[in-house]
Amino acid sequence: MRLHGRAHKFGDDVNTDYIISGRHKFKTLDMKELARHVMEDLDPEFSSKVSKGDFIVAGKNFGCGSSREQAPLAIINADISAVLAKSFARIFYRNCINTGLPVLECDTDLIQAGDELEVDLAAGVIHNLTSGVDIPIKPLPPVMLKILSDGGLVEHFKKHGTFKFD
Amino acid sequence: MGKTLAEKILSNKSGVDAYANEIVVADLDFVMGQDGTSPLAIQAFREMNGQKVFDRARVAMVIDHSAPSPLEGVSALHHGMREFAAEQGVILYDIGEGVCHQLMPERGHVVPGDLVIGADSHTCTYGAINAFSTGVGSTDLAAGIISGKLWFKVPESIKFVLNGELSPGVYSKDLILYLIGQVTADGATYMAAEFTGSAIRAMSVEARFTISNMAIEMGAKVGLMEADQKTISWVRRHTDRPFTPVAADPDAVYAEVREYDVSSLGPQVACPHTVDNVKPVEEVAGTPIQQCFIGTCTNGRLEDLRIAADILRGEKVNRGTRLIVAPASRQVMLDAIAEGIIQVFLEAGAAVVTPGCGCCVGTHNGVPSDGENVLSTANRNFKGRMGNNKAFIYLASPATVAASALTGRITDPRDFVK
Numbered sequence: 025m026r027l028h029g030r031a032h033k034f035g036d037d038v039n040t041d042y043i044i045s046g047r048h049k050f051k052t053l054d055m056k057e058l059a060r061h062v063m064e065d066l067d068p069e070f071s072s073k074v075s076k077g078d079f080i081v082a083g084k085n086f087g088c089g090s091s092r093e094q095a096p097l098a099i100i101n102a103d104i105s106a107v108l109a110k111s112f113a114r115i116f117y118r119n120c121i122n123t124g125l126p127v128l129e130c131d132t133d134l135i136q137a138g139d140e141l142e143v144d145l146a147a148g149v150i151h152n153l154t155s156g157v158d159i160p161i162k163p164l165p166p167v168m169l170k171i172l173s174d175g176g177l178v179e180h181f182k183k184h185g186t187f188k189f190d
Numbered sequence: 191m192g193k194t195l196a197e198k199i200l201s202n203k204s205g206v207d208a209y210a211n212e213i214v215v216a217d218l219d220f221v222m223g224q225d226g227t228s229p230l231a232i233q234a235f236r237e238m239n240g241q242k243v244f245d246r247a248r249v250a251m252v253i254d255h256s257a258p259s260p261l262e263g264v265s266a267l268h269h270g271m272r273e274f275a276a277e278q279g280v281i282l283y284d285i286g287e288g289v290c291h292q293l294m295p296e297r298g299h300v301v302p303g304d305l306v307i308g309a310d311s312h313t314c315t316y317g318a319i320n321a322f323s324t325g326v327g328s329t330d331l332a333a334g335i336i337s338g339k340l341w342f343k344v345p346e347s348i349k350f351v352l353n354g355e356l357s358p359g360v361y362s363k364d365l366i367l368y369l370i371g372q373v374t375a376d377g378a379t380y381m382a383a384e385f386t387g388s389a390i391r392a393m394s395v396e397a398r399f400t401i402s403n404m405a406i407e408m409g410a411k412v413g414l415m416e417a418d419q420k421t422i423s424w425v426r427r428h429t430d431r432p433f434t435p436v437a438a439d440p441d442a443v444y445a446e447v448r449e450y451d452v453s454s455l456g457p458q459v460a461c462p463h464t465v466d467n468v469k470p471v472e473e474v475a476g477t478p479i480q481q482c483f484i485g486t487c488t489n490g491r492l493e494d495l496r497i498a499a500d501i502l503r504g505e506k507v508n509r510g511t512r513l514i515v516a517p518a519s520r521q522v523m524l525d526a527i528a529e530g531i532i533q534v535f536l537e538a539g540a541a542v543v544t545p546g547c548g549c550c551v552g553t554h555n556g557v558p559s560d561g562e563n564v565l566s567t568a569n570r571n572f573k574g575r576m577g578n579n580k581a582f583i584y585l586a587s588p589a590t591v592a593a594s595a596l597t598g599r600i601t602d603p604r605d606f607v608k
Contacts, residue, residue, distance in 0.1 A: 051263035085376035093327035119327035
């Protein structure tokens with residue numbers, strides 16, 4: 025599977041309150057509505073800058089803070105195809121796998137804002153088409169690969185009725 | 191090979207002799223969701239073709255984050271939780287009962303040695319009573335509600351050995367803020383934090399909850415402590431469910447051991463806009479404060495309210511500063527009324543609001559204005575956290591917040607502790 029789009033860069037420790045603020049997320053389960061407010065406290069114009077397939081590219085500890093699953097869902101509904109970061113916070117990382125948002129651990133210093141990227145998930149590599157540099161992606165643990173390949177945890181449960189990793 | 195607390199509990203619950211970095215599927219003792227996460231979990235439960243919860247006595251839904259409802263949209267989500275709870279017969283804690291992380295141990299749903307998940311990141315709180323408890327998202331919660339199981343990567347552990355004794359006017363909140371400042375917001379990511387040493391043993395169980403509650407703010411999966419006599423008597427007062435405390439082995443392997451002498455530690459303040467931006471109170475003393483908040487799953491317990499009331503008794507909150515108090519639960523509020531503590535707050539000029547999350551999460555009950563400084567006993571000070579991204583949030587102990595409410599500026603509480 026290949027993803028293609030431009031990089032939107034953020035710094036370290038982007039927390040889930042920044043991804044989708046509490047003042048919005050308690051109101052509705054309409055993720056399209058929440059998607060309009062993604063990253064609003066860091067960049068009020070963010071959702072209008074995104075073209076379909078673009079990437080959020082960040083530093084370390086992306087997704088720290090609250091366990092809200094509205095964070096990955098709002099990112100997905102904002103038409104972001106994947107999040108690239110040096111590292112991710114644990115609960116957010118699980119939530120992304122469960123909801124089917126690719127989260128890619130890689131050296132994001134090699135990506136500048138606006139760079140055009142092509143992500144080859146199967147090969148585990150990001151081609152930075154702007155700089156010509158190839159960036160390796162840290163492989164996912166097998167359990168998470170299994171859940172992702174089933175299409176997320178909902179599909180995994182529909183298929184197996186419980187956790188099945190063998 | 192010896193085991194850490196995390197390895198022991200996850201081995202017990204999975205039936206596998208498990209060590210760090212292994213993946214296990216383990217049996218859950220209790221599963222909890224709140225009003226920010228349960229609605230999505232209910233949706234996932236339906237999508238997964240869930241018919242019945244695994245055990246209705248071991249599933250609770252808590253309406254605490256935005257309660258009572260301030261908006262039509264929130265009311266609809268609350269309604270969905272009430273309907274699901276009625277249909278499935280699970281435990282529902284409705285508005286005014288309190289914060290989920292106060293209710294779980296207070297109502298006896300968690301005992302030492304348990305494995306608990308909650309769809310709220312501060313579920314790590316019950317590590318203070320020797321339970322492996324951790325936050326998950328809504329889909330993991332739905333899977334747990336259906337199957338009574340969840341998969342875990344057994345975490346490596348980082349041990350904090352806290353020697354010495356806290357000085358008067360210095361509390362467990364100051365200690366955990368200091369530790370977060372030391373290890374930073376991702377210093378313990380994917381790890382179990384274990385807290386031990388004479389400073390922990392000297393603390394009340396309530397004070398220990400404050401420490402475990404904030405383990406997530408250094409990225410940890412859980413903030414575990416061993417059970418001592420204090421733990422056992424505390425839990426016994428809240429449930430008669432049998433339990434077996436779990437201890438770490440002397441030859442357990444830790445990714446890191448950090449040792450501190452806490453005796454010379456002073457009050458600490460986490461400054462905007464990250465929890466690990468921690469400074470000694472002296473460095474920020476004098477900063478004007480427009481809103482003070484005492485409450486939350488971190489510091490809204492009876493002991494916290496007592497500490498604040500001892501400073502506020504017979505005094506008045508500074509003109510130009512607002513003080514909001516949210517007791518952590520109805521029981522805490524009843525006890526505080528019986529002790530005359532709520533009277534002290536009201537006479538000092540505080541607004542006492544419904545037991546629950548109060549203004550911590552930015553949905554209601556005290557959204558600050560542009561440019562205002564807030565001093566809060568909560569666990570997060572992210573930009574926009576309290577509902578306004580142009581406000582500045584500082585975090586401190588109930589004593590520091592109470593003293594600062596009187597002066598209108600960040601104030602060292604040691605001059606006020608009688």
